[in-house]
Amino acid sequence: MTPTPPPDPFNGVLLVDKPTGPTSHDVVxxxxxxxxxxxxxxxxxxxxxxxxxxxILLGKGTKFSDIIMGGDKSYSGAMxxxxxxxxxxxxxxTLEERPFDAVTREQVAAEMAKRVGDSxxxxxxxxxxxxEGVPLYKLARKGQEVERKQRFIHVYRFDLEDWAPPLVTFSxxxxxxxxxxxxxxxxxxxxxxxxxxxxxxxxxxxxFSVADALPFDDILRLTPPELxxxxxxxxxxxxxxxxxx
Numbered sequence: 132m133t134p135t136p137p138p139d140p141f142n143g144v145l146l147v148d149k150p151t152g153p154t155s156h157d158v159v160x161x162x163x164x165x166x167x168x169x170x171x172x173x174x175x176x177x178x179x180x181x182x183x184x185x186x187i188l189l190g191k192g193t194k195f196s197d198i199i200m201g202g203d204k205s206y207s208g209a210m211x212x213x214x215x216x217x218x219x220x221x222x223x224x225t226l227e228e229r230p231f232d233a234v235t236r237e238q239v240a241a242e243m244a245k246r247v248g249d250s251x252x253x254x255x256x257x258x259x260x261x262x263e264g265v266p267l268y269k270l271a272r273k274g275q276e277v278e279r280k281q282r283f284i285h286v287y288r289f290d291l292e293d294w295a296p297p298l299v300t301f302s303x304x305x306x307x308x309x310x311x312x313x314x315x316x317x318x319x320x321x322x323x324x325x326x327x328x329x330x331x332x333x334x335x336x337x338x339f340s341v342a343d344a345l346p347f348d349d350i351l352r353l354t355p356p357e358l359x360x361x362x363x364x365x366x367x368x369x370x371x372x373x374x375x376x
Contacts, residue, residue, distance in 0.1 A: 140359035141168050142190035144199075144368045146344035149177055149185040158185055158347060165351055166358055174199030175307070175336055180222055183333035184341040191365060198372055202337025203287070205304045208330055210315035212239075212297040215325035218257035219312040223327070231324035236294040242318045243289040243301065251281040252313055284309045298329060338371040 149158060155176045163171040172193040174186035183206070186199055212231035216223030254260050257268045262277055285306045293300035303311060312328035319326025334341050345361060353361070363371070 139190055140362060141166070142362075143192045143365050144174075144195075144339070144363040145187040145189055145350070145358070145361060146339055146341075146363070147185045147187050147350060148341055148344040148346045149182055150347055151180045151182055153347070154179050155185060159187065161351060162187060166355055172196055175202075175204070177333060178220070178331070180220070181331040181333065183331075184336050184339060184344055185333075185347075186336055186339055189362060192368060195368065195372065199337060201307055202339075202372075203304065203306055203335075204309070204333060205302070205335035206311050207292070207300070207302045207332050207334055208311060208315075208328060209298045209300045210318065210326045211329040212299060212319060212322075212324050212326050214297075214327050215316070215319065216327045218327075219255045219310070219316040220328040221330075223257065227325055229323070229325045231297055231322075234296070234322050234324050236291065238322060239294075239299055239318065240291040242321045243291055245321075246289050246314055246317070247286050249283070249285050252284050252310060253281050254279050254310055255313055255316075282308050286314070289314065299326075302334075304335075 145162070147158060155173050159171050159173055162168065168189055170190050170193050172188040174188055174196060177183065177185050188196055188199070211221065212234060213229050214225060215227040215229070216225055254267070256276055256279070260267050260279070262279070267277070267279070286309065287304040289301065289303045291299060291301055303314065311331055315326050315328040332341070350358065350361070
């Protein structure tokens, strides 16, 4: 009788704490290359300058991509009052600079509170959403702006954490597909002073937390057995994704 081969240790989920700089695809590519794992994917994109939890899917774990991407998200971040940009974050071209001295903490908190609940959000032009097969950000680079279909989103919580104008630190819990930089932009527009997202860190995605993740550079220094010890196996992953009774 042929013995059953041992389970592949690289089937499951790896929790990465992404730094600023690399794209989500960069992280996937480097892990695939460094550890010679054939199937590697991710469970939800982070912008290059966003940090925090990036869920990496390994082997048969890639089959759970849609389920993991569908989980609710939590972020901490900061918006910058007085600046409107082409991408709605600090990396974009400055379109306008407006005075913000008269804006109060209470006014900002009130605008945040208005965005709690169900709403429709128009995605920014600088995004990976495709229109007729072309990512919006590629059209934006050519100076083109096209009509975008609104997305239904839900914001569970949007709290002002620290007030140090022009920077406003916040935390937010929301459904998948929510653009936090658009939330920041919309708050600024409502206040009249404008705003853009200055920094962003994803702290949770579904049942997974950045507190359990390892910094990306540290992961690349692991040996294959050390990496295998960090992988959340399929059975444990499936249990974490199972909705509560």
